[in-house]
Amino acid sequence: MDDLNVLVVGGGIGGLSAAIALGRAGHRVTVIERDPEWSVYGVGIIQQANVVRAMDELGVLDAFLDAACGFDAVEIYIPSGERVARVPAPSLVPGRPANVGIGRRALQKVLGDSARALGAVIRLGVTVLDLDDDGRGVSVRFSDGSTARFDIVVGADGVYSQTRETILPDAAKPEFTGQGVWRYNFPRPGDLDALHVYNGPVGVGLVPMSAEGMYLFATSPEPGNPHYPRDGLAAVMRAKLAHAAPRIQALAEQITDDAGVVYRPLEGLMVGGPWHKGRVVLLGDAVHATTPHLGQGAGMAIEDAIVLAEELGRHDDPEAAFAAYHGRRYERCRYIVEKSLEICHGQIGKGPQVDNHKATAEMFAVVSQPI
Numbered sequence: 001m002d003d004l005n006v007l008v009v010g011g012g013i014g015g016l017s018a019a020i021a022l023g024r025a026g027h028r029v030t031v032i033e034r035d036p037e038w039s040v041y042g043v044g045i046i047q048q049a050n051v052v053r054a055m056d057e058l059g060v061l062d063a064f065l066d067a068a069c070g071f072d073a074v075e076i077y078i079p080s081g082e083r084v085a086r087v088p089a090p091s092l093v094p095g096r097p098a099n100v101g102i103g104r105r106a107l108q109k110v111l112g113d114s115a116r117a118l119g120a121v122i123r124l125g126v127t128v129l130d131l132d133d134d135g136r137g138v139s140v141r142f143s144d145g146s147t148a149r150f151d152i153v154v155g156a157d158g159v160y161s162q163t164r165e166t167i168l169p170d171a172a173k174p175e176f177t178g179q180g181v182w183r184y185n186f187p188r189p190g191d192l193d194a195l196h197v198y199n200g201p202v203g204v205g206l207v208p209m210s211a212e213g214m215y216l217f218a219t220s221p222e223p224g225n226p227h228y229p230r231d232g233l234a235a236v237m238r239a240k241l242a243h244a245a246p247r248i249q250a251l252a253e254q255i256t257d258d259a260g261v262v263y264r265p266l267e268g269l270m271v272g273g274p275w276h277k278g279r280v281v282l283l284g285d286a287v288h289a290t291t292p293h294l295g296q297g298a299g300m301a302i303e304d305a306i307v308l309a310e311e312l313g314r315h316d317d318p319e320a321a322f323a324a325y326h327g328r329r330y331e332r333c334r335y336i337v338e339k340s341l342e343i344c345h346g347q348i349g350k351g352p353q354v355d356n357h358k359a360t361a362e363m364f365a366v367v368s369q370p371i
């Protein structure tokens with residue numbers, strides 16, 4: 001199929017990647033994003049070798065690397081602060097870094113600018129009221145009162161996807177894992193040339209994300225999924241790090257700005273069965289939301305977008321393309337979701353402890369395979 005008129009619901013990492021992949025394949029793309037401010041929280045994200053390769057395939061690698069901080073190793077520390085390993089990470093694009101850290105806002109700008117340059121129309125503050133798929137196309141009524149007709153609709157509207165609720169109301173729902181993540185930005189120390197991972201009851205990571213900046217993440221057990229009011233968040237995060245390694249405790253003392261703390265309870269979701277109904281298909285967190293223990297959630301959403309565009313180009317009807325897309329993506333995404341959850345459960349005593357180092361090496365081997 002070529003020259004499709006496509007609606008993408010959701011202007012996040014997966015939706016924008018879809019707009020780029022579909023735009024490069026010659027399709028006409030409209031992206032709608034519910035948030036009128038298109039806001040993205042200001043901490044960063046780890047993108048590994050398969051994402052660097054995917055950015056190359058999307059034709060945005062130079063802009064992506066310019067906005068990011070590349071690194072070629074992961075250092076593992078035990079809770080006392082002693083370094084026990086420096087594991088080299090293999091690059092999948094010759095001459096380019098294996099992994100990067102990048103600010104979420106910087107990533108959104110790279111993807112959004114590229115999508116627009118390829119002709120995508122991005123409409124902010126708009127969502128879907130009704131989808132009517134009559135088998136030949138999808139008529140859509142938007143929240144601003146407008147209507148339009150599309151050949152296909154791509155639901156990339158995240159873990160609480162309204163599109164999923166509409167087309168697959170009986171699909172699995174996101175589940176709280178028992179763990180939460182705390183994040184905070186810092187200036188990047190001169191010696192931070194790798195991802196640093198500290199194992200322990202509260203797992204900590206230091207991620208370089210630009211020439212000047214890094215962010216710290218800390219995963220903590222959160223029984224009962226407590227709600228933390230914004231006032232006082234910095235003090236709570238400091239307390240979570242009270243028994244961390246000396247270097248982390250020294251950083252914790254600088255956590256003073258409640259507004260700079262980004263806390264999120266961790267949820268997981270894997271939708272079994274098909275990821276489409278008729279001419280409406282889902283991608284990214286809408287069908288497979290992983291905890292961040294392997295740093296691959298966004299990577300899976302970006303790869304989904306590439307594969308979806310490829311399969312639309314190979315088939316004469318959308319349902320055949322969607323089935324082929326699902327066939328290529330399901331096992332890889334299931335592996336990431338389940339392995340990440342195993343690590344999470346091991347950390348909070350809900351399951352056997354997983355050797356992080358071994359799990360990371362195995363994950364690299366899996367995601368290095370062609371998509």
Ligand SMILES: Cc1cc2nc3c(=O)[nH]c(=O)nc-3n(C[C@H](O)[C@H](O)[C@H](O)COP(=O)(O)OP(=O)(O)OC[C@H]3O[C@@H](n4cnc5c(N)ncnc54)[C@H](O)[C@@H]3O)c2cc1C
Nearest residue numbers: 010012013014034046127157158284285292296297298299
């Ligand atoms: C704490 C944490 C840390 C993480 N760290 C990493 C990491 O280091 N590396 C990594 O690869 N992944 C990481 N992830 C996972 C990653 O953030 C997600 O997998 C990724 O954002 C999924 O992209 P998406 O486009 O599917 O969904 P989202 O990023 O959630 O985007 C969905 C978009 O759709 C919009 N939207 C929602 N509903 C509607 C609607 N009804 N109409 C229109 N628009 C709508 C939303 O506003 C949003 O902009 C992490 C996740 C968490 C929770």
